Amino acid sequence: MTGRWALATAEDGGVEIAALGPDGLPVGPVEREGDLVETVRSRPGVTRWVWRSTADVYPRLLATGVRVERCYDVEDAETLLLGHEGRLGEPRSAAAALATAGGGPVPPDPPARSAEPGAQSSLFEPRRAHVSLADLVAVYADQQRRHDATAHPDRMRLLTASESAGMLVAAEMNAAGLPWSAEVHREVLHDLLGERYAGGGEPRRLAELTDEVSAAFGRRVRPDLPADVIKAFAQAGVKVRSTRRWEIQSVDHPAVKPLLEYKRLYRIWVAHGWSWLQDWVRDGRFRPEFLAGGTVTGRWVTNGGGALQIPKVIRRAVVADPGWRLVVADADQMEPRVLAAISRDPGLMEVAGRESDLYQSVSDRAFSGDREQAKLAVLGAVYGQTSGDGLKNLAALRRRFPKAVAYVDEAARAGEEGRLVRTWLGRTCPPAAGAAEGAAEEAGLPQEEGPPEGAGAGDSDGQSGGDGRDGQQWMPGYASLNSRARGRFARNFVVQGSAADWTLLVLASLRQACAGMAAELVFFQHDEVIVHCPEAEAEAVVAAIRESAELAGRLTFGETPVRFPFTTAVVGCYADAK
DNA sequence: AGTTTCGGCGCC
DNA sequence: AAAGGGCGCCGAAACT
Numbered sequence: 001m002t003g004r005w006a007l008a009t010a011e012d013g014g015v016e017i018a019a020l021g022p023d024g025l026p027v028g029p030v031e032r033e034g035d036l037v038e039t040v041r042s043r044p045g046v047t048r049w050v051w052r053s054t055a056d057v058y059p060r061l062l063a064t065g066v067r068v069e070r071c072y073d074v075e076d077a078e079t080l081l082l083g084h085e086g087r088l089g090e091p092r093s094a095a096a097a098l099a100t101a102g103g104g105p106v107p108p109d110p111p112a113r114s115a116e117p118g119a120q121s122s123l124f125e126p127r128r129a130h131v132s133l134a135d136l137v138a139v140y141a142d143q144q145r146r147h148d149a150t151a152h153p154d155r156m157r158l159l160t161a162s163e164s165a166g167m168l169v170a171a172e173m174n175a176a177g178l179p180w181s182a183e184v185h186r187e188v189l190h191d192l193l194g195e196r197y198a199g200g201g202e203p204r205r206l207a208e209l210t211d212e213v214s215a216a217f218g219r220r221v222r223p224d225l226p227a228d229v230i231k232a233f234a235q236a237g238v239k240v241r242s243t244r245r246w247e248i249q250s251v252d253h254p255a256v257k258p259l260l261e262y263k264r265l266y267r268i269w270v271a272h273g274w275s276w277l278q279d280w281v282r283d284g285r286f287r288p289e290f291l292a293g294g295t296v297t298g299r300w301v302t303n304g305g306g307a308l309q310i311p312k313v314i315r316r317a318v319v320a321d322p323g324w325r326l327v328v329a330d331a332d333q334m335e336p337r338v339l340a341a342i343s344r345d346p347g348l349m350e351v352a353g354r355e356s357d358l359y360q361s362v363s364d365r366a367f368s369g370d371r372e373q374a375k376l377a378v379l380g381a382v383y384g385q386t387s388g389d390g391l392k393n394l395a396a397l398r399r400r401f402p403k404a405v406a407y408v409d410e411a412a413r414a415g416e417e418g419r420l421v422r423t424w425l426g427r428t429c430p431p432a433a434g435a436a437e438g439a440a441e442e443a444g445l446p447q448e449e450g451p452p453e454g455a456g457a458g459d460s461d462g463q464s465g466g467d468g469r470d471g472q473q474w475m476p477g478y479a480s481l482n483s484r485a486r487g488r489f490a491r492n493f494v495v496q497g498s499a500a501d502w503t504l505l506v507l508a509s510l511r512q513a514c515a516g517m518a519a520e521l522v523f524f525q526h527d528e529v530i531v532h533c534p535e536a537e538a539e540a541v542v543a544a545i546r547e548s549a550e551l552a553g554r555l556t557f558g559e560t561p562v563r564f565p566f567t568t569a570v571v572g573c574y575a576d577a578k
Numbered sequence: 579a580g581t582t583t584c585g586g587c588g589c590c
Numbered sequence: 591a592a593a594g595g596g597c598g599c600c601g602a603a604a605c606t
Contacts, residue, residue, distance in 0.1 A: 226585060267587060270600050299596060306599055309588040383594035492595035526590045
């Protein structure tokens, strides 16, 4: 009843299970049981469940209060391994391979995204194809061998294990929900937007701003219609290409001020207004659907509710339960610290080896005291900036931190040339369309550039010409990127993706630390995590976050002087955290 | 009429 | 002439 067990769900609602030996193969007979929840509940000693899809199985367990210690998500591991092998672009997807291994129907892949407002997670989605335990175990054993075939098997194992842990965290966050005060939310909306009018039209404040904009133009203008606004500016003798804020705000015209205010409030109204509240908040909880590893870089995404884009002003509505607190923690300067850890640049490791403000340290070392410029330069180097203030200081950055800049430069070159690019733990950026597969890359052979995309006449507008000819629906648009754009993507990928590697370990460790408490992880956004806990546990949670960050740093990057401090705040309301 | 793309902007 | 990365979401516009 202990150790590692495999579990496969069956068409009839039952499950097949088997204990696994050290080699990953069953050590006993395959058992059939009738009920998933009872099967798992009655085996508390199992330390790791090997199953096909956490998102498919775990919500059903959580719905009845059953948690598991660890799992191994075979489907997710398949995706990561195929990516590492440079085979992700092949027609057969991970899910399809698993399904056809069992002779079953090919399930949709990627899984259809639900996103019906208020939908009860994937529990009620159409069930996906089942795989027999024998097939599941065979795929699992094969995956163990494929881990060994990677350049860093230990890191790859850490990656698949930690992303499986991330999927447990995501499912638990989905079950918990983010504490949300509808009352406070309505107050905020009323303060910002004024009264709502019957009929669902603009609230008072927006109607007033529409009037102001119209008065400034001398005719009726709808500020929410870009075409209308551009025309109105043209009639006023001002040429603007778009109505983007950065372009409008430098225009000298009386309509500009109310227009920008309108856009700010309009955004809140349509994206996080009363109808959002109606759709997404129930019983004091906002329940987005977190999806671990939903992006190529390993960052999470959410389905529905825009959970990762909650405007700052709306965070006022995130309120802890009575007697409970929110521990809000965000990693300090995560990306440059990760760059220091992966590039091993001596100078950057030195500044990242202190917990104090890294951008200020970079500024002190490389520039003449302006922290903002240092931050822009560092982020510009990571993002592949090609113009603007960041570029101005890139040369200084290159002098002071040559290995760090060379690291992202090399990633960019690899991306441009269509080679595979990997995060520290081995998550792999897909090769360019038409590029040769991993074998050639491993052998160090020069890569074909593929079709000369972007070489068409006047193709200055990027997206239009691209098509999904290679079926890369897992990353729409990537195939149509020109080589420079792929270079920028790859440059950012190694840093953003390695940061995602690290945050998975942080979450896994923090989850383990909270297991003995009432504390729950309720929110995660790239470099920021929120734990909802009884007041008495708050300090323990703060300590757990600090320890998890350092442990994750050691586990992910090995011995490194780089520190990974978090800024934590214990608050009753999310908006008070910063 | 239904579906996809675009413009714009929120977050990191 | 030279485009900073990743996302999701909304309504309008453009498409079929």
